[in-house]
Structures are given as structure tokens and as C-alpha cells.
Amino acid sequence: MKPWLRWTALTCLVLALILVPFALWEDSISALSARLLAPTAGRVALAVVVVFLLAADVLLPVPSSFISAGAVALLGALAGGVSVAVGMTLGAWLGYALGRWGGEPLAARVAGTTELARARDLMARHGSWVVLVCRGVPVLAEASTLLAGATRVSRLRFAVTTTLGNVGLAGAYAAVGVLELSGTRALLAPFVLGVAVPGAFLLALRALTRR
16 A cells, blocks of 8 residues: 555544544534533532543543633633643643554554654644644544654653643643633634744744754
């Protein structure tokens, strides 16, 4: 099989693993999430629920935007933002682990060891940007963590990139809630705080380490 056909088959398989649960359980998971985020629950319980749901987003069709916005509304900007950042970070590491110990053998089998080695080389050079840009994009966020694990992206680079991106996204949800942003500003906040600012920090960090 030609390399592009192998990668197409692997991509379709990964997307199916992510999208099929959405088609089957999206409504029920959304309803459960709404019930769990009851305003009458204690703050600690709400924070734990937020972290758990966002961490499970890599496996289940969790409405992450709804959960994140609800966390800020119910817990406040600081506690809600921290809960969102922690949950997203745990979910990213869960995706990395699944890709490392499950996705790598699958990729080697479907795409072939030669193509997997080529993918590792590409991710070694551009993996940080792939993960960062995909952080706030549904489906791609989960797929990028699986890819990072399957191609053995450096754990340190993965930690720095995902932490920056997740903190930025959590800050964006907090800003939207506190400042009551709407329209274009509400759409730009996740990009600015979740991609542009962390990206500038990564560029500065790279320049410093090279020196």
C-alpha cells in the first residue's frame, strides 16, 4: 500500500475513534455534565467534577466549552480557570499516554515503521506548534495529543506546550466570563491567549535556549 493510503487509513481510524463516541453518546454525556454541574453542589465538588470531565474529554464526548464556561460562572475566574487548566492538562497527558502505548504500535502496523520514523522526525521539529495550534480545536486537540504520544514527542516539550496552551485557554474562558465578552472579542480571546501568547513565549524560550 502506498504511504499516503496508509496515512489516510490511519487518520480515518483515529478520527473514527474520536467521533464515533460523539455520535453515540453526545446527548447523554451532555445531559450528565449539566446535572453534575449543579450550582447547589459545593465548590470543591464542582472543581473535582470539572477536572474529571475535562480530563475524560479525550475518551468521551464531553462538551468542553460548556464545562469550561460553566466552571468560570460557578467557581469564579480564579478557581474556575485553575480547574479548567488542570482538567485540560490531565486530558492532554492521558491522550499522550494512549498514543505512546497504544497508538505507536497501531501506527507502526498501519503506516509502517519507515513512515512512522518520518513522522517522528517531523514532530521532533514541529510537534510543539502542532500541539499548541490544535489545543483549542475540537477533535484536533485530542488527535494531536495521540499523535504526540505515538511519535514520542519529548515529554518536556509536550509538558511546556500543553501547559502554556491550557493555561491560556483557561484564561480566555475566565476573561470572557468576567469581562462579559461577546461576538468577535469572545472568539478572538481563545486564539490570542491560547495560541498567540503561548506561541510568542515559545519563540522567546527557543531563542534563549539557543543562546
